[in-house]
Amino acid sequence: KRYSDHAQISEWARDGISACLNADVFIGLFDGENFMPQKPVTRAEICKLIYNISLPMYTITIAPLDGGEITSSATRARPGTNINLTITPDTGKQLKQGTLKYNGNEITGTSFIMPAADVTITAEFEDKEETQEAVLESIEITEEPTNKSYTVGEQLSLEGLVVTAKYSDGESKTVTDYITEPEEGSALDTAGSITVTVSYTENEITKSAAFEIEVTEQEQNGE
16 A cells, blocks of 8 residues: 555565565555555666565664664665664663764765665663753943923833843843832922833842933023
8 A cells, every 4th residue: 555556466476565565665666655556567667676685684783872762664674774773772871973874874864875784773771961041231222201301299100111131142132020219100299300110020130220210300480
């Protein structure tokens, strides 16, 4: 049933075709999606089949491993067969880069083409590096509020304020769940320069930044 047109294969031929598939003698011959069972076989195809059958089969051995296991799609194969490997590291382990090899030859990815020789698969596993979560390093006021000049009695407005958090991995993001002192909407009762402190907390780490506003006395109307 490997072929999409397997239903067209005559009943008397199915055992023979299955045997050829299991013996990997259809390599480079009938290894596509369709078998086309009602199509006449050519002399070239028969020659290729006989040649494939004449090739010896070689063994695939997995060397003893520490830290994981490797399984192969076949334990014996003819030259030219594509061999797929399944890599399963133990918990907390990973395959060490560049160590997956057959007979000393580095394997790119997890598959290789079977050579005309017995094969031994070797590999090394190493401790898996823990990915450290980025932590908050600082905050920065990237845009100050639109209004920074007030008269006594007006309320503090933070409209236009943009606060950016910066992290240990070099990333940054705009945050909105910060707090200020004095709070937005507070009445400004004292004239002079007032420092507004902005604080942001993430994962129990708090960072602060500040900006200045000016508060002046209300103008007195003359009589």
